[in-house]
Every structure is written in C-alpha cells, then in structure tokens.
Amino acid sequence: MYEALLSIALTTALLLGSPGPAPLALAAVGASSGVRQGVPFLSGILLGLLVAIVAAATGLGALLLSYPSLSTVCQIAAIAYLFYVAYKIATNRSGLSHLEGGEVGFRDGFILNLLNPKAYAACIAIFANNSVPGTSPFIGALLAAITCFAIAILVDSLWLALGGVLHRFIKTPEQLRILRLFFAFLLTSLLIWISMTQILS
Numbered sequence: 001m002y003e004a005l006l007s008i009a010l011t012t013a014l015l016l017g018s019p020g021p022a023p024l025a026l027a028a029v030g031a032s033s034g035v036r037q038g039v040p041f042l043s044g045i046l047l048g049l050l051v052a053i054v055a056a057a058t059g060l061g062a063l064l065l066s067y068p069s070l071s072t073v074c075q076i077a078a079i080a081y082l083f084y085v086a087y088k089i090a091t092n093r094s095g096l097s098h099l100e101g102g103e104v105g106f107r108d109g110f111i112l113n114l115l116n117p118k119a120y121a122a123c124i125a126i127f128a129n130n131s132v133p134g135t136s137p138f139i140g141a142l143l144a145a146i147t148c149f150a151i152a153i154l155v156d157s158l159w160l161a162l163g164g165v166l167h168r169f170i171k172t173p174e175q176l177r178i179l180r181l182f183f184a185f186l187l188t189s190l191l192i193w194i195s196m197t198q199i200l201s
Contacts, residue, residue, distance in 0.1 A: 008126060008147045015122040016049075017155030021082050021190060022112060022119075026156055028089050028183030029104050030163025032176065037103055038160045044109025049119055049152050056123035057141045071117045078115040082191050085112065090184035123148065 017023065022045055029038040054060075088104050113119050126148055127141070135143065163183075170176045 005143060005147050008144050009151050011126050012148045012151040013155055015126065016119075016152050017158075020118075021079075021187065021194070022116070023156070023159040024183070024187050024190060025082065025085055025089075025104070025112070026159040027163035027166075028086075028180075028187055030160040031166040031183055032089055032092060032163075032180040033103050034167045035160055035164035038163065040106040041104045041109040042156055042160050044106040044111075045113050045156060046109075046149075046153060048110045048113025048116070049123075050149060051114055052116075052119040052123045053145050053148055055120060056127050057145050074115050074117045078112065078117070079191055079195055081108075081112055081115060083188065084108075086184045086187040086191070089180050089187070092180060
C-alpha cells in the first residue's frame with residue numbers, strides 16, 4: 001500500500017509540479033505581491049484542483065473529457081482567463097507597502113483550475129494508473145485523493161514561495177513594475193505557445 005501511495009505522490013509531483021501556466025502564475029503572484037498576498041490565489045487554485053480530484057475519483061472528470069467539444073471550450077476559457085490573470089499581474093499599480101486592489105486573488109485561482117481540463121486529465125491519469133492494493137475501492141480512492149491533494153499543496157506552495165524569494169529583493173516600485181511585466185510576459189508567451197500547439201495538433 002505504501003509503495004502505491006508513494007507512486008501516486010511522485011506522479012502528482014511530476015504532473016502538477018512541473019512548470020506550466022498555473023505554477024508560473026503562482027510564481028508570478030509571489031514575485032509581484034509577496035507570499036502573504038499570494039495565499040488567496042493559492043487557496044483558489046487548490047480548491048479548484050480539489051474539485052478536479054473529486055471529479056476524477058468519482059468518474060465525472062472522465063465524463064467531461066469524453067466530450068471533445070466541451071473539453072475544447074473549457075480549455076479555451078482557461079487559456080483566456082490566464083491571459084486575464086497575466087494582464088492583472090502586469091497592470092497592478094499597487095506599491096511595495098500597500099498591496100491592495102488589482103492583485104490576483106482567490107476567485108482568479110479557483111476559476112483558473114475549475115476551467116482547466118488539463119487539471120482533470122492529470123487527476124484522471126493519477127487515479128487510472130495508480131491503485132491502492134489491500135483496500136476497498138472507496139478507501140483506495142480516498143487515500144489516493146488525500147495523497148494527491150497533499151502533494152499539490154506542497155508543490156504549489158513551493159512555486160508561490162519561489163516567487164516570494166524574488167519579491168524580497170525588490171526595493172523600488174520601478175523594480176517591482178519590471179518584475180511584474182517580466183512574469184506577465186513569460187506567462188503570456190507560454191499561453192501563446194500552448195495555444196499554437198493546440199491549433200497545430
């Protein structure tokens with residue numbers, strides 16, 4: 001059983017912790033606003049992921065992905081919303097001491113993962129390829145879900161903390177503005193690359 005849970009943990013870390021739009025957005029928010037101000041965004045992302053985990057564990061996620069047109073619509077919506085998040089990061093005019101208004105928050109993170117079909121696909125892959133022997137289907141799914149969510153909390157928090165480390169070196173509003181524009185550019189470039197990949201595939 002412990003080997004199976006370790007396999008789930010490693011799979012989750014690889015699928016959800018590798019550089020992608022959500023981890024990059026977390027790093028961007030941590031760098032531009034600091035870890036404390038980024039916690040609501042992190043909480044929203046994790047709650048959206050929890051919905052994806054529950055959907056995968058109950059089979060609803062597979063039902064969603066079985067309709068390609070619906071999955072495509074969700075993917076387009078998620079990419080569009082990430083562009084909006086990048087815009088909010090780039091245009092946030094709050095300073096170093098008063099980070100209020102305009103920053104990315106809980107709702108942004110929740111909607112981002114709620115609409116993200118890749119989150120559902122990743123969770124389905126985790127549950128489909130990793131079973132927990134010696135337990136009932138319900139207990140096995142519950143243990144897998146808890147392990148998956150715990151690792152997601154860890155890796156997403158690390159991405160936010162990574163951005164927070166950069167934030168500590170920011171001393172002037174001008175440096176902060178440049179950092180926000182840099183992360184917004186990185187996130188936008190990644191989204192354009194993903195969009196082009198989808199169009200060409």
